Amino acid sequence: MFTGPVDELLVLGGLAVAASMGSSWAQQSLDSLSTWVTSQKDASESKPTNCPPGTVPIDEAKKKFGLDKDKIHGIKSGVNAKPRTWTGIDPNGNVWTGGPGGIGENHGPFGDYLPGRR
Secondary structure, three states: OOOOHHHHHHHHHHHHHHHHOOOHHHHHHHHHHHHHHHHHHHHOOOOOOOOOOOOEEHHHHHHHHOOOHHHHHHHHHHOOOOOOOOEEEOOOOEEEEOOHHHOOEEEEEHHHHOOOOO
């Protein structure tokens, strides 16, 4: 059983060493892990499956909510969204971001993240 990040790194290191020594099961494990990590990373770049109906990408919400480039950057920064993280606004004005496994996070009203509001 893993007790923390150090143990997980040791296991990954052991798999890497075993794979480099020709162990096919270790290489398959590393390949599977790599595929899983990539799929989790990519999921945050897509619209989450649990957003309310009518949620639109933040770029499409600009006109509806009167947002300019600086306000959009302020919102993305305020919710700690990376440049490629899917970010949108639902019909009630709540900010949503993509997350691992395609599950989104509701960050609350976009007005809370506008520059000068904090």
